[in-house]
Amino acid sequence: MTSRRxxxxxxxxxxxxxxxxxxxxxxxxxxxxxxxxxxxVTSALGGDAAGFARAERPREFAFPADHGPHxxxxxxxxxxxxxxxxxDGRHLGFQLTFFRxxxxxxxxxxxxxxxxxxxxxxxxxxxNTRATRFQAWSRTARGALGLAGAEGQPFRVWVDDWSAEGExxxxxxxxxxxxxxxxxxxxxxxxxxxxxxxGERGLSRKGGEPGNASFYYSLxxxxxxxxxxxxxxxVPVAGLAWMDREWSTSALGPDVVGWDWFALQLDDARDLMYxxxxxxxxxxxxxxxxxxxxxxGGVRPLARDDVRVEPRGAWTSPxxxxxxxxxxxxxxxxxxxxxxxxxxLADQELDVGTRYWEGAVAARGTAGGRAVAGHGYVELVGxxxxxxxxxxxxxxxxxxPR
Numbered sequence: 001m002t003s004r005r006x007x008x009x010x011x012x013x014x015x016x017x018x019x020x021x022x023x024x025x026x027x028x029x030x031x032x033x034x035x036x037x038x039x040x041v042t043s044a045l046g047g048d049a050a051g052f053a054r055a056e057r058p059r060e061f062a063f064p065a066d067h068g069p070h071x072x073x074x075x076x077x078x079x080x081x082x083x084x085x086x087x088d089g090r091h092l093g094f095q096l097t098f099f100r101x102x103x104x105x106x107x108x109x110x111x112x113x114x115x116x117x118x119x120x121x122x123x124x125x126x127x128n129t130r131a132t133r134f135q136a137w138s139r140t141a142r143g144a145l146g147l148a149g150a151e152g153q154p155f156r157v158w159v160d161d162w163s164a165e166g167e168x169x170x171x172x173x174x175x176x177x178x179x180x181x182x183x184x185x186x187x188x189x190x191x192x193x194x195x196x197x198x199g200e201r202g203l204s205r206k207g208g209e210p211g212n213a214s215f216y217y218s219l220x221x222x223x224x225x226x227x228x229x230x231x232x233x234x235v236p237v238a239g240l241a242w243m244d245r246e247w248s249t250s251a252l253g254p255d256v257v258g259w260d261w262f263a264l265q266l267d268d269a270r271d272l273m274y275x276x277x278x279x280x281x282x283x284x285x286x287x288x289x290x291x292x293x294x295x296x297g298g299v300r301p302l303a304r305d306d307v308r309v310e311p312r313g314a315w316t317s318p319x320x321x322x323x324x325x326x327x328x329x330x331x332x333x334x335x336x337x338x339x340x341x342x343x344x345l346a347d348q349e350l351d352v353g354t355r356y357w358e359g360a361v362a363a364r365g366t367a368g369g370r371a372v373a374g375h376g377y378v379e380l381v382g383x384x385x386x387x388x389x390x391x392x393x394x395x396x397x398x399x400x401p402r
Contacts (some may be wrong), residue, residue, distance in 0.1 A: 051105025052249040054211030058201040064171030068152020074102050074249040081377040082241030093127035093360030098157045118143035122159040124178040127360045129344045137180040138352035187226035189241045194297040207253045214248035220271035240265050255279045258382015266374035269295035274307045315346045322384035324357045339365035356381045
């Protein structure tokens, strides 16, 4: 992220280091479940990118085919977040994300049916605001024997029994299903606004080097409906979701240590995405950016200097000890937009093989002098890793921040 991510590319990175060894063993299956450990996102993805395709110039997008996989590129993800309401007014936020990571550009033939050249990772999280409860899980599987995979027509991506799939010939609506612990989601997401091609007609540049970019599109306002299971209770829900899609091969620059990604749906029918790539000295990288989408789906690109983000507070995780910003003022002068953004819960930190903060937020402010409100998601990656990265020297970069 970023939308979100602008290349989030967040978890694509951690998956290689977390499970490559498991996949390469070929005959052994590691059960799905929580991935233990805490990898630095900004140093998890290394290896040789030679032989993979690179995002170098704008391309034509075709749907539903581009909802499916792009195996010529090293990393890609399908990113879903959303804010939902029950009939009693309770708020629930969800995240369901799938990542595909290629282990080599030209995989060698394997004699074992367990062997695979693609690895899949998924994150699932639920924010239960009324209960002040946040839960998150991760699953990993090799792209073999039907354990995990992605298809374009019909659209489907899955890891074990977590899945997103298109239920119509155009890939819409998209059906999301995931269950873990005592919670589960079963949601249908309609298209809403037209597809937003982020960056330059879908080419989202992350640096000045040729190919240092991703192909990136978003569905920024997807009407969502379905049900959430909370223990023994089934809650019918409705709300809005956001989908981000990116695929790429290139890495972030060596001075980028993380990113802050914002995706907001405002009650004046506009949608705002902005990602701030953080450099080692704390400044925003020049390739930070985003987009403002109007009610009809028209897109205004946003460069780094078009948006100001000021942290308004901080929260320290009692588990990891990592200190994250918590609450922000976002200003877009060209749109006469000022927003105060607050987390629904302070603690929405995921510890699922890597640590990062991603959670539901609410926004209030003014647009053209009139009151405006909204909700969305924020992702904070790389906090607590800056010192480690600096002492490690020239660590490899992450494939695109989400």
